[in-house]
Amino acid sequence: MRGRVDYPRLPWLGLALFGAMALVAGRVVWLSARPASAAGAAWEPSTEVLPQRGAMWDRRGRLVATESYDRYEVILEKAKLPDPAGFLAAASPHLGARADFVRQQLDDPMVKWVTVFSYAQREAADAVKALAPAEAVFVRPLASRHYALGEAAGHLTGFVDANGNGEYGIEAAYNAQLIGVKGHTPGPFGTDPRAFVPPREGTDLVLTIDRDLQLAVWRILAAHIGTQDATGGTVIVLEPSTGDVLASVSYPAYDPNNFAAADVNRYIDPAVGAYYPPGSVLKPLSLAAAIDGGILSPNSTYDDTATVFYQGVTIPNQDYTAHGAATMWQMLQLSLNVGAVHVADTLGSARFYRALDAFGLGRPTGIDVAGEAPGMIVQPGAEGWVGSNFAYNAFGQGLDVTPLQMAAAMATIANDGVRMTPRVVRQLRADGAPPQDVAPIPVAQVISAATARTMRTMLESVVAETATGAEMAHHTSGGKTGTSELFDSDGDGEDDLIASFCGFFPVAKPRAVILVKLDRPVGERGSRVAAPIFAEVAEVVAGVLGVAGDKMGDDEQ
Amino acid sequence: MIAPRGGARSGNPSTVPSRGSGPHEAAHRRAAATPRSDASPYLDRRPPVAALAPTVLVAVLGFTMAGLLWVRQANSVADTGRAIAHLLERREALLMQRAAARVALAQATDPGGLADRARGLGFVPVEEAAVEVVVVTAAAAPAGSAALAEPGRRSPLELIVPPSDVPTADADEPPLSAIPLSFWQALEPSP
Structure with missing residues (x-):
């Protein structure tokens, strides 16, 4: 018979192993079954850790939009x-x-x-x-x-849809930065650090707008829309040296806090996405090109005959009056269409359209908001082109631009001939990274600084002589009125008018360019309707920017 | 039957071949090479208990060490995981608090809201008639006394305006009402 071998410590070893296994099992059960918090809140079934969308701040650090x-x-x-x-x-x-x-x-x-x-x-x-x-x-x-400015900046900010994606405006243009990067957890019952990917919060944006100015301009525009019985309007305030949009409002607007209740047609920002014929506001651009090219001078004259016949169409002055030997000063001050045709014809169609292109008309400005439209300028030789287009285009009819394009073009004159890319974001503040400044982007030296200064002086004379409604109390200002026609755009059988004014202040070194546009106002002409709005807005801008008066010997601070 | 270990040292002459006995050595080798029919060859090859014990001990110790390491690792992972989960909860709560604070701050600094609060406190927009312009001339001021007080400690009434710089009434000067005196006028355009 075989001998029996005893292992007296084996049971104890087995017991110890069993105990260790029980401890492990108990720990696992405890970890798995225990709720996340003492309050017993349910675990999130999602394995994604959603980042918080970035906020928007105005140029002085006040909230414009945030998660709520x-x-x-x-x-x-x-x-x-x-x-x-x-x-x-x-x-x-x-x-x-x-x-x-x-x-x-x-x-x-x-x-x-x-x-x-x-x-x-x-x-x-x-x-x-x-x-x-x-x-x-x-x-x-x-x-x-949550949008602090509500409908006062709805077009500019855009909104965030139910899926968390930015729509229109800044929300859409900077959606990739604002939305952040999702994190991941491995499952619903715990977080394994080896599989955990932390979220990266959305990047905050520091905008170029001033919140108070935006609100004030919105209220000014809304008030004048009411008194003028206009169907809509736009006011843009640009800083010419940087291209910063200090304020941009359009009416009618919508409240991004309750975007679902608004008409979807209002989502598009008319300041960058709607066309209009600029009318006489265009005249300084062609004249600037002519002066810059040495083709004309401010004192050049032409024979103003009240009307001009060009390529089968008759172009009249808006006052149907012949002004005889008129200078370029008079052409601008009186907004003479015959003179504008003379300037364009002297310049030649190729240089005329090249000048418009150089000033940024007919192409997107490159502003960092979604939905910018390019405008529409039919070039010679293109489909639909007829010879009379040139004559109409000379005084801003028969072509379509966006309000921002027109403001940026005027800002080129205000910025000594350097065209800047408009922008609405001046700084990005990413999670855990130092702030990243967005540098202003100069596009081109369109005209010389000397020509720009000459044009500013001529445009100052326009305000002094005819567009007196744009005069400011303590600041010199210059600009040009515009009254353009929409051919029965609302189907009531009558042509509609758009009154606009685009100007700047102070003249010597402009701090702001302001475009005012009213759709179908009762007062009709831009000088009567839009110029006073310019002055009203400009006074507020001067206060916000701290621009000292330069009239009556005042020195700028 | 299993031969006891160490039997070779028992001195049994029948099992210990003597050196030099050729036929006995050959027979023993044959016997050792031929398996016995009454024992399992596997059992035969099992090492004695005295040799097995250290192996088992090392194995048990090894498994125990590995188990302890695994438990420690799992504990660490689980604790870190739970810490992350709690931090995520905390983060979410803080994000909500921050958002609420931002919204409250935005509402508190809203110009319209401030105007309403000011109105509720009895403030009203400034009227042109209520503004009194005080010009202090330097008629009695000694020469070179422009800096009467340290910068930052000068009150507005200490401002000395040389007589030559005192503005004169100008018929073309715009009325005071044309100048926005405050945001009140910007926010509430006069009818």
Whole structure:
């Protein structure tokens, strides 16, 4: 018979191993089954860690847009709801149109969780929460977007849709930076650090606009829209040396805080996405090109005959008056169409259209907002071109530009001939990184500084002589009025008018370029309607920027 | 039957071949090479207990060490994971607080809101008639006394304006109402 071998410590070893295994198993169970917090909140089923969308600040560090958590998702766990019918009856007044859906979900035996609200306001969420046992109802705040300026800057900011993507304006243009980068967790019952990818918060944007100025300009425009019975309007304030958009408002607007309630046609920013014929505001551009090329001088004269016949069409002055031997000063001051045709004809069509292109008309300015339209200028030889186009184009008819293009072109004159790319973002503040300045982008030296100064002096004389409504109290200002025709754009059988004024102040070293455009105003002419708005806006801009007066011997600070 | 280990040292002459006995040595080799029919060849090859014990001990110790390391690693991973989960919760709460604070700040500094609050406190937009312009001339000021006080400690009434710089009434000077005195006028355009 074989001898038996004893292992007296083997049971103890086995016991120790079993104990160790039990500890491990217990630890695993504890880690897995224990809720995330002492409050017993449910774990997020999602494995994504969503970043917070970046905020927008104005040039002086005041909030323009930020994430807000004032909307709530409310979910019921049916198994823990003792009286579904009673709950439904009590909650119906708060549920509104959603009551039928909730009833259907409560009656469906396959449904264990009922989303009572997917995007509710706090009052409704609190009311429903109070009607169910605490363990049966889960309320989760949802990210939404808050826009401090509301409709005063709705076109500029754009909005964020239900999927969290930016739409229109800055929100769309900088969506990639604003939205951040999602993080990841491995699963619903814990976070394995080896698989954890932290989120990168969205980048904050520092805008070029001034919040107070934007609001003030919006109120000024809205007031004049009302008094002029206009159908719409736009005011743009640019800083010519940098291309910064200090303010940009358009009417009618929409409130991005409640974009779903607005007409979708209002989402497009008319300042960058709508066309209009600039009218006589265009005349300084062709004249600047002619002076810069040495073809004409401010004192050059022509024989103003009240009308001019060109390529089969007759172009009259707006006052139907012959002014005889008129200088370029008079051509601008009196806004003589015959003189404008003379300037363009002297310049030649090739140089004329090249000048418009150099000033940035007929192409996107490159501003960093979504939805910019290129404008429409039919070039000689292109389809649809007829010879008379040239004559109409000479005084700003028969071509379409955006208000921003026109403002940027005037800013070129104000900036000693250097065209700058308009911009609305001046700094990016990424999560965990030093602020990144967005440098101003000069496009080209379109005209010489001397020509630009000459043009500013001539445009100052326009304000002094005819567009007196644009005069400022303590600042010199210059600019040009424009009254253009829309050929029965609203279908009422009559042509419509657009009154505009584009100017700058102070003349010696302009700090701001302001474009004012009113659609179909009662007062008709730009000098009577738009010029006073320019002056009103300019006074506010002067106050905000701290521009000292330069009239009556005042020195600029 | 299993031969006890060390049997070769028992001195049994029948099992210990003597040196030089040729036929006995050859027979013993044959016997050793031929497996016995009554024992399993596997059991036969099992090492004695005394040799097995250290191996088992090392294996147990090795497994225990590995297990402890694994437990420690798992603990660390789990603790870190839970810490991350709690930090994520904390982050979300802080983000919400920050957003709420931002919104509250924006609403508190909203010009319209400020105007309403000022109106509620009894302030009203300034009227032109309510503005009194005071010009202090330097008639009695000694020469070279422009800097009467240290910068930053000078009150507006200490400002000395030389007589030559005192503005004179100008018929072309725009009325005061044309100058926005404050944001009140910008925000509330006069009808």
